[in-house]
Amino acid sequence: MEFDVEKSVVLVSFLTSFFAVFLAAGIVIGVPSIANEFGMNNVVQNWIITIALLVVAVFTLPAGQISGKFGVKKSLVAGVIVFLIGSIGACLSFSSTSFLFFRVIQGIGGAFSNVASMAMVVQAIKPQNRGKALGFTVTGVYLAGSLSPVICGFLVYNFGWRAMFYFTIPFFVLCIALMILRIPGDWKTYENDKIDSIGYLIYGIGILLFIYGFTSLMTTMGKLCVLIGFILLIVFAYYETRVNTPAFNMRLFKNMKFTSSNVAALCSYLAVASLTTILNYHFQYVRGWNAQMAGLILIVTPIIMAIMAPNSGRLSDRIHPQKLAAIGMAIATLALFILIFLDANTPIWLIVVAMVLQGIGMGLFTSPNTNAIMSSVPPNETPNASAAQSAMRTIGQTMSLGLLTLVFAWIMGSLKLSSQHASMVVQASQIVCIICTIICIIAIFASLVGIRSKDEFNIEKPA
Known part of the structure; x- marks a missing residue:
């Protein structure tokens, strides 16, 4: 029975991660079509992605305490339901305002889903299998990233951008049913805490x-x-x-292993999160490809990540996870360095090489770094650790896209993104890649700092 519950927990975590990321990656492919239908300029267009991530960042830390108090399974069910409502609303949007509103709803649901999903895996799975389970969950993220550009590119090209949202609705319903029917009980760690x-x-x-x-x-x-x-x-x-029952236990950051791993996560996502958007803009606005063609080549990086993630997760149960993370970030840095020189004349094979290196690097980094974060705290602090890890990821992703928006606005002003302004797209993309390469180097050093740390399970809540 215990083994069946563990399998169900990992399966649910895999599915919720998969379809949340599937839509997030699909949105990148659909952005030009959505912006064209609603008449958005380049600044508003970039907010299609950024606004949901911003909302996730706002609600992630509260989600940690709330899921610990009321139960991680209940929080995950609630998060998926809210995300589902946002998806249905996005399908029915009639203006840019209504669409962005339902992206906010998706962000709220996504915050609770991200935190509760990871916390449930850590609490339900035995420590000796934790890296493997986390690697499987992360594989769902990257597998979604692999399939989403192809499937969503096909859907957007043939049926319009709304088809992406309609496609995912039955699967979110399935996730809710699995949680209710296959996972008995719940996990509560802050049941007696007051909400801060x-x-x-x-x-x-x-x-x-x-x-x-x-x-x-x-x-x-x-x-x-x-x-x-x-x-x-x-x-x-x-x-x-x-305060006695904080929204987040800041004393966790006294643990150098926990702190360095979170800093590395923040920098890594800040460095690489905008790359898919940059490459998508390059293929559609600089090369003149359609969404379906762009989607086909954008699968390269997530396919490599999906292959690497479960293996690096298993390795992190035996090898110091932050050693693996540092090597991964070094490889990702090389990929970013290559993309600094991206322009209309860059050979496709060189772009693919950079995408493969990014996939290897991030695939080698993510699962071990997540394992390092979740293993550096006592079991009762796993919702907080999950919230911190999710916050670092989301804040990093949001700031990465914010950096993209900032640089594109600086170069292009309020001009609408189009092939007519391809030279500006190239210039802005190169500037973003230079900045992100520097940030990636910082992530390498953060991982190296954590290797020397022996801090573990020494955190207490404030008295």
């Missing part, structure tokens, strides 16, 4: 202002938002050390 609503409010406003300001940093309002957001995040960190 003040902490949620400070963090939510702080991260919202910081990331929003980052995407419009060239304006006075953007600079002001970044400053206020940064101050509020400092206030949040201080406040959380003074």
Whole structure:
């Protein structure tokens, strides 16, 4: 019975991760079609992706405490239901405003799904098999990234962008049914904790202002938002050390292994998250390919990741996970360096080489780094660790796309993205790749710092 529950937990985690990422990756392919239908300029167009990630970033830390208090399975079911509502609403959108609103709903559901899914795997699976289970879950992420460009490219090209959302609806219903019928009981670690609503409010406003300001940093309002957001995040960190039941246990960051792994995660996602969008823009706006053709070549990186992730997860149960993570980031850095020179004359074979290297690097990094984070805290802190890991990923992804938006707005102003402005697309893409290469190098050093750390299971909540 215990083995059946473990298999069901891993399967549900795999499926929820798969279809959430399937839509997220599909949105990248569908962005030009969505923007064209609703008449969006390049700034609003980039918000199609960024807004959902921003909402996930806002709700991720609260999701950690809430799922620990009310149960990770209940939180996962609720998260998938909310995400499903957002998907149905996106299908029925009639304007850019309504579409972006339902992307916000998807973001709320995604935050709870991300945190609860990972926490459930860690709590349900024995420690000696944890890396393997996490690797399988991460494989779902990368397998979705592999299949999504092909399937969504086909759907968008032949049936329109709404077909992407309709396609996923039955599978989310299946995930909900599996959780209710195949996974008995629940896991609660903060059942007696009070909800830290003040902490949620400070963090939510702080991260919202910081990331929003980052995407419009060239304006006075953007600079002001970044400053206020940064101050509020400092206030949040201080406040959380003074309350008995914090929204997030900041003392976890006294553990160097936990801290360095999270810094590496933040930098890695900040460095690579915008690459799919950059390559998609390159293929569609610079090369003049359609969505289906772009989708076919964009599967290269996630296919390699899907192959690497389960193997690196198993390896991380036997080899120091941060050694594997550091090697992975070094390979990903090489991929980014190649893409610095991306232009209309770059050979396709060289672009594919860079995509393969990125897949190997991130596939070797993600599962071991996740294992390092989740294994560096005591069992009762797994929802917090999952929330931190999810927050680093989402904040990194959001800031990466924010960086993309910022650079494209700087180069193109409010011009609409099109093949007529291909030279500007190339220039903006090269600048983003230069910045991301530097960030990737920082991620390597963060992983190396964690190798020397012996900190583990020494964290307590504030008295």
